[in-house]
Amino acid sequence: MKIKGFLPAWASLFSFSVVALGAQYLSLLFPTLAVPLWLWPFLLFSALQSAYYATYYLSKRTPWLLCLIELALWMVPVYFLSGRVMQVFVWNAFGIFACWIMARGYGSQFVFMERVADYLGDQGASTVSWEYESLSSNDSLHVPMTYFWWRLWGCAFFLAILAIVVHNRDVQLDALVTWRLRVLGSMAVASGLALQAGSYLFRLQILWGYAKADVSASLRGVWIRNLGIVLLLGVLLVNLAPVDYWPLTAARMGEIIRRLATREFTISLEPLDSPERLPSAGGPPAMGFPQQAAGPWGVLLALLIALLVGGMALVILVVLGFVLVNLIGGELERLKGLPRLAVQVYAGLRDALRTLMGSLRTLGADLKWKASSKKQTGSQEFSPKTGFARRSAPLPKGVRAMFRRIAKVSARKGLAFHPAQTASEFGQVLHKHLPSAKNSVEGFFSGYQTVRYSKQSLSAAAKEHLLQLGEEIIKEIDGLEKGDKGNGTDVRE
Amino acid sequence: MVLWKFLTLLAVGLALLWETRPAYALAYLSVLLFFAFQSGQKRLAAKIEVVRPLEEHFLFPGDQRAITLQVINPTLWPFAWISLADRIPRNLMTGQHAQRPVFSLSPRGSHDVSFQLTAHDRGVYRLGPLDLFVGDFFGIRTQKYQVQKGQTVVVYPRIHELGDLNLPSRLTFGSFQALQRMNPDPTRLAGLRRYQMGDPLRTIHWPATARTQSLQVKQFDHTVTATCVLFLNLYSEDYSVARFYVDTETAIAVAASLANHVIRRGESCGLVSNAVLAQHLPGDMATSQGEGIVQLRARQGTGQLTQILTILAGVNTQDQKDFPSLLTECGHQLEGAAVLLWVVPRDTPDIVEHAWGFANRGRQVLIFVVEEVRHQELLWRPPGSSLQVFAVAKGGTLGL
Numbered sequence: 001m002k003i004k005g006f007l008p009a010w011a012s013l014f015s016f017s018v019v020a021l022g023a024q025y026l027s028l029l030f031p032t033l034a035v036p037l038w039l040w041p042f043l044l045f046s047a048l049q050s051a052y053y054a055t056y057y058l059s060k061r062t063p064w065l066l067c068l069i070e071l072a073l074w075m076v077p078v079y080f081l082s083g084r085v086m087q088v089f090v091w092n093a094f095g096i097f098a099c100w101i102m103a104r105g106y107g108s109q110f111v112f113m114e115r116v117a118d119y120l121g122d123q124g125a126s127t128v129s130w131e132y133e134s135l136s137s138n139d140s141l142h143v144p145m146t147y148f149w150w151r152l153w154g155c156a157f158f159l160a161i162l163a164i165v166v167h168n169r170d171v172q173l174d175a176l177v178t179w180r181l182r183v184l185g186s187m188a189v190a191s192g193l194a195l196q197a198g199s200y201l202f203r204l205q206i207l208w209g210y211a212k213a214d215v216s217a218s219l220r221g222v223w224i225r226n227l228g229i230v231l232l233l234g235v236l237l238v239n240l241a242p243v244d245y246w247p248l249t250a251a252r253m254g255e256i257i258r259r260l261a262t263r264e265f266t267i268s269l270e271p272l273d274s275p276e277r278l279p280s281a282g283g284p285p286a287m288g289f290p291q292q293a294a295g296p297w298g299v300l301l302a303l304l305i306a307l308l309v310g311g312m313a314l315v316i317l318v319v320l321g322f323v324l325v326n327l328i329g330g331e332l333e334r335l336k337g338l339p340r341l342a343v344q345v346y347a348g349l350r351d352a353l354r355t356l357m358g359s360l361r362t363l364g365a366d367l368k369w370k371a372s373s374k375k376q377t378g379s380q381e382f383s384p385k386t387g388f389a390r391r392s393a394p395l396p397k398g399v400r401a402m403f404r405r406i407a408k409v410s411a412r413k414g415l416a417f418h419p420a421q422t423a424s425e426f427g428q429v430l431h432k433h434l435p436s437a438k439n440s441v442e443g444f445f446s447g448y449q450t451v452r453y454s455k456q457s458l459s460a461a462a463k464e465h466l467l468q469l470g471e472e473i474i475k476e477i478d479g480l481e482k483g484d485k486g487n488g489t490d491v492r493e
Numbered sequence: 494m495v496l497w498k499f500l501t502l503l504a505v506g507l508a509l510l511w512e513t514r515p516a517y518a519l520a521y522l523s524v525l526l527f528f529a530f531q532s533g534q535k536r537l538a539a540k541i542e543v544v545r546p547l548e549e550h551f552l553f554p555g556d557q558r559a560i561t562l563q564v565i566n567p568t569l570w571p572f573a574w575i576s577l578a579d580r581i582p583r584n585l586m587t588g589q590h591a592q593r594p595v596f597s598l599s600p601r602g603s604h605d606v607s608f609q610l611t612a613h614d615r616g617v618y619r620l621g622p623l624d625l626f627v628g629d630f631f632g633i634r635t636q637k638y639q640v641q642k643g644q645t646v647v648v649y650p651r652i653h654e655l656g657d658l659n660l661p662s663r664l665t666f667g668s669f670q671a672l673q674r675m676n677p678d679p680t681r682l683a684g685l686r687r688y689q690m691g692d693p694l695r696t697i698h699w700p701a702t703a704r705t706q707s708l709q710v711k712q713f714d715h716t717v718t719a720t721c722v723l724f725l726n727l728y729s730e731d732y733s734v735a736r737f738y739v740d741t742e743t744a745i746a747v748a749a750s751l752a753n754h755v756i757r758r759g760e761s762c763g764l765v766s767n768a769v770l771a772q773h774l775p776g777d778m779a780t781s782q783g784e785g786i787v788q789l790r791a792r793q794g795t796g797q798l799t800q801i802l803t804i805l806a807g808v809n810t811q812d813q814k815d816f817p818s819l820l821t822e823c824g825h826q827l828e829g830a831a832v833l834l835w836v837v838p839r840d841t842p843d844i845v846e847h848a849w850g851f852a853n854r855g856r857q858v859l860i861f862v863v864e865e866v867r868h869q870e871l872l873w874r875p876p877g878s879s880l881q882v883f884a885v886a887k888g889g890t891l892g893l
Contacts, residue, residue, distance in 0.1 A: 131576055131626040136494040136531075136634040145632045153500060156519045160507060163515035185515060189522065193631070197573075200632035204574065208595060216596035216604070219574065223597050226571035227630050234522060243508075243517040250510040 003202050003220060004110065008055045010195040011106035012047035012099075017188035018155045019043055019099045024181060025162035028171045038081060039092050046074045046096050047103035054107025056348055057341060063334040066341070071100065105151070106195070113144050113203055130207040148199050152192050159188070168251075186235045193234055197227050399451045399463060402444075402470035406430075406477070413480045423448055430473065437476040444469040494527075494634070501527045531634050537570040538627040538636055541598075543577075545621070549645040549775050551803070552612040553652070557587065560610060560620070560644065564596075565603040572598040578624040579608055585618055585646060587611040615650040615745065617771035617807040619643050645773045649802040650742075650749040658747055658885050660861070661876075677713035684712045720791045721755045722830040723748050723801075724819070725766035726837040729810040733838070733864060740838055741810055743863045747885050748836045749805045751861070755834075756798040763791030763830065764801050767819040771807035785814035788823060791830060820847045832857045838864040840871070840882055852879035861885050 020043055023035040049070070074096050082089040133143055173181070201223060208215050407417035407426070415433060417426050427445030431438055447466040450456055458466070501523035508520035544563040552558055562579075566572060576595045587609040594606045608620075621643035628635045655661065685701050688708035701709040725748045732740050748764070755762040766787045787804060789797075816837060824847075827833070833856055837844055840862050848858040860882045866872060871882035 131578075131628075131635055131637065134628070134632050134635045135497060143632070149497070153523075156515075156522070157504070160504070160513070160516040160519045163513040164507070164511040167513040168511070185518065189518065193522075196632075197630040200630065203632070204595075204628075211593060212590050213576070213593040213595050216594070219595065219597045222571075222599055222602075223573055223630070226573065226597065226599060229571065230630055234525070237521050237525065238514075238518040241517065241521055243514050244512045246509040246512075248509070249512055253510070 003198055003205060004055065007110055007195065007198050007202055008051035008103070008107055009048065010191050010198055011110075012044065012051040012103045014155075014188060014191040014195050015047040015051070015099050015102040015106070016040075016044045017184050017191055018159065019047075019095055019102065021159055021181065021184040021188055022098075022162060023095050024177070024184065025159070025166050028166050028173070028177070029162075029169065032087075033091055035095065036092075039078070039095060042074060042078060042092075042096055043099045047099040049074075050100045051103035051107045053345075054104045055110045057344055058104075058108060058111065061334050061337055062341065063331055063338060065331065065335065066338070071097065074100065102151075106148075109144070109147050110199070110202065113199070114206060130204050130211065130213075133203075133207070144203060145196075145200055148196050152196055155188070155192070159185075182239065186239060189238050190231050190235050193231055194227065197223075197230075399448055399458075399466050399470070402467055403448050403452075406444075406470060406473055409474050410477050413477055415477070415480075423452065430477075433480065434473065434476045437473055440469045440472040440476070444473060497523075497527050497633075526631060526633060530629060533570065534572075534627065534629055534634070535636055537568045538572065538625075539638060540568055541566055541572070541575070541625065541627070541638070543623060543625065543640045543642070545623070545640075545642045545644055547642075547644065549647055550610070551647045551649065551799075552610070553649050554612050554615060556612045556648075558610050558612075559607045562606045562608070562623070563603055564598065564606060564625075566598040566601060569600040571600050572627055573630040574628045575604075576626040576628075577606055578626070579620055580622060580624075581608065581610065581620055582616075582618045584613045584616060584648070585610045585620075586613075610646065612646075612648040615648045615742070615806050617774050618646045618648065619773045620646060643773075645775060647775065647803055647806045650745045650805045652753045652802075653746060653750045655750065655754055658750060660883050660885065679713055681714035682711055683714045685709045686712050720761050720763070720830045721832045721834055722763040722765060722791055722827055723752055724816075724823075724833060724835040725764065725768065725805075725808070726816040726819070726835070727766055727768040727808060727810045728815045728819075729812045731816065731838045731841075732810070736864070740863050743885065744836050744838065745805050745808065747861050747863060748834075749802055751834050751836070752798060752801045752805075756793065756795070756801075759793065761791045761793040762797065762801065764789040764804060765819065765823050766804075766808055767811065767814040767816060768808035769811045770804065771809060774807040775803065785811045786819060786822065817843050817847060824851070827856075830856065832859065835860045836885075837862060840866055840868050842867075845871070845880075848880050859883065 020035065020040060027034040053070070075093050078092050078096060079089050082092050135143065135145065135149065137143065403423065410430065411417065415429060424445060427441055431441045434441060444466055447462070451458060504520040504523045508516040542565040544565065550558055550560065564575060574595055575598055576593055578591065578593055581591065592608050596604045596606070598604060621640070623640040625638040625640055626635055627638070685698055686709070688697065688710050692710045696710045698709045698711045725744060727741065752762050752764065767785050768787050769785060770787060787808060789800060789804060833851055835848070835858065837860060840860050844860070845868055848860060851858050858880050862882060863885045866882055866884045868882055871880060872884060874881045
């Protein structure tokens with residue numbers, strides 16, 4: 001998974017923790033603004049949805065209507081869950097909107113960062129320099145990272161101010177609230193710094209791509225591991241470092257100043273004027289036009305004013321109409337792309353689910369392998385170059401799954417199964433490239449045809465035999481060198 | 494950056510005056526990010542070691558070689574990214590762009606970085622100094638350090654077959670026909686004659702004897718091994734301005750090819766040139782250098798060829814000493830040198846006059862002209878002539 005895949009998650013986590021923390025402090029100040037627990041998942045998932053959607057699909061051509069639909073998707077359940085009480089709903093909806101819009105901002109910024117060519121212009125890729133791009137550079141105002149810094153610092157400052165206000169109001173915090181504040185604060189620090197570092201890495205990766213830098217394959221892993229240590233240090237610092245030790249606080253300074261003022265400068269300042277001398281608020285108004293009878297000039301003036309007002313109203317209506325027509329026209333134009341967007345979103349979700357399922361499967365297989373390797377540690381072969389011999393992936397159970405497995409393994413060796421090919425054509429390609437497994441290939445692919453396209457059902461023994469053939473083919477493919485063309489033929493021929 | 498430091502101070506002020514953990518957390522993090530991390534990284538990044546192998550690399554044009562540097566982080570500080578930019582001369586670059594490796598360094602970790610070199614043209618090149626850029630995790634500050642250690646890469650001149658240089662591929666020198674017939678060379682069959690009493694039986698030519706029905710013996714040429722000395726003219730004024738680079742490189746390639754030819758035949762070969770040597774030429778050369786003169790005594794063997802090629806890799810033209818002066822100064826030092834191979838841009842009358850002088854003193858002089866032959870009558874004289882002129886690479890395949 002690329003770093004771009006993690007960034008929206010970190011952005012939404014940060015947005016969620018900031019908004020939740022802010023709402024928590026505000027609820028301490030104003031008890032009517034309490035945040036119910038059920039709202040938290042709404043906050044988090046709305047931020048996730050907004051950030052991922054903005055990162056992968058949002059563009060200038062996305063209809064506004066879609067944004068409204070997105071918001072409505074979150075607001076409608078919240079409205080019902082808020083007991084249809086408008087006051088409660090407005091506050092909850094505001095929290096969701098804050099999370100959603102904050103995450104959306106991050107997502108849009110990721111998209112902007114990818115458009116390096118827009119601000120590179122005619123500049124050659126070889127001139128791209130990441131070595132000097134940092135906050136301390138003279139050009140730091142134009143560095144995209146400043147956006148993240150301002151947001152991070154702004155949010156932190158806002159939360160600090162809220163915390164100070166709560167502190168100065170002498171609000172009593174029970175253990176649960178303190179714990180919540182600690183957790184949310186730690187989450188905000190960790191996700192904020194992770195987002196900062198992740199977006200910087202993302203920015204660097206984009207620049208490295210343009211500058212054709214030779215980036216070490218292990219860089220991302222080492223980066224994330226080391227960043228984890230730094231984040232841990234940050235979280236520990238925030239939670240464990242001593243606080244409130246400075247003797248000269250604002251309250252004490254105010255106290256000292258007040259005492260000094262009362263001791264040395266005890267001058268009683270009398271009011272400049274007694275209340276009696278002030279003009280009475282209840283008296284008759286001093287200003288105002290005298291009421292006079294309207295003459296012919298008055299009528300003319302009234303007509304002129306009416307004409308002026310009418311003209312102005314007309315101009316405003318024309319401008320408003322023009323803007324509306326343009327907006328609606330643009331919106332209608334944008335709506336044409338809606339089916340395509342829907343397909344893109346569907347494909348993206350499907351891919352994401354596949355990746356997730358694949359990762360889970362790999363994780364499960366790894367865990368199983370680890371468990372079995374613990375038992376067989378003594379008998380495991382060890383090669384000095386590759387460590388323990390690489391286990392083979394668990395074999396699929398069905399014939400069709402075996403076919404997919406063969407296609408996947410052969411793709412790694414440069415014999416990709418092209419979508420335009422039939423299974424039989426793919427079998428012919430393998431037939432050419434695996435001269436030592438000709439019989440297995442023929443046997444497997446004819447069996448596959450039967451399983452896939454005929455209504456006959458295979459016996460368990462035949463199925464087992466086919467799977468065995470498939471296993472042999474995979475072993476043969478594993479023995480091929482990558483890019484090996486066998487007898488000089490290409491896969492797509 | 495000043496703005497962010499100011500904001501840090503603001504956060505610190507806020508924390509100290511109004512307290513609370515979030516305010517302190519902001520202050521701590523700001524100090525950590527904008528002050529502590531920066532100064533820490535600046536101090537610790539200076540300790541990064543770059544280990545560069547010190548030995549020279551020797552390449553032929555077209556060869557590729559990877560040089561590996563090891564970057565070591567002796568500290569406990571993790572470095573988010575490190576980028577190296579080695580100053581690789583354009584003639585050694587692989588591809589169009591300079592290689593810019595980027596990697597991450599864990600605490601007490603190390604990373605090997607390889608730079609791929611492709612030798613394009615002959616020369617003595619110096620790699621380095623090396624620019625080391627270090628960045629943090631958050632894009633706050635990047636630092637640049639310079640590693641002064643360098644490394645020398647010697648690219649030998651291109652060696653051609655003599656046929657490729659438009660020269661007779663069976664050009665013979667070094668081992669040539671002796672005037673006093675003392676040692677018959679069994680590899681040089683000169684003809685047949687009738688058997689005379691006392692002729693060794695192994696010289697009898699049996700097929701000819703069978704054909705003529707009388708004993709015939711083989712007659713051999715008599716040879717001696719003589720020392721060759723290459724004279725390379727690199728006086729810049731002698732080369733035409735329009736083709737200066739091409740012709741000087743051709744001359745050097747011709748000298749290298751001749752040296753290779755002579756030494757591969759088992760003869761001894763020396764080198765004399767009115768050239769200046771490159772600054773970073775490996776220092777263990779057995780050369781004697783005067784002002785504008787490079788001289789290497791004649792010897793046999795691959796070691797000698799390596800020395801000659803290394804010198805030829807590092808020679809450059811000069812404008813102080815012309816070729817006749819070189820001949821005058823070095824001519825009397827040619828102990829035992831019987832064959833003189835001169836590589837010159839033109840066979841000027843002065844040069845030819847000097848050549849006749851050497852020829853009259855019993856030496857064989859072969860002049861290889863890389864630009865223009867003026868004495869056409871000396872071209873293609875019979876092999877073994879005391880003075881011959883050869884036109885090099887005119888229409889040959891020398892691709893310089």
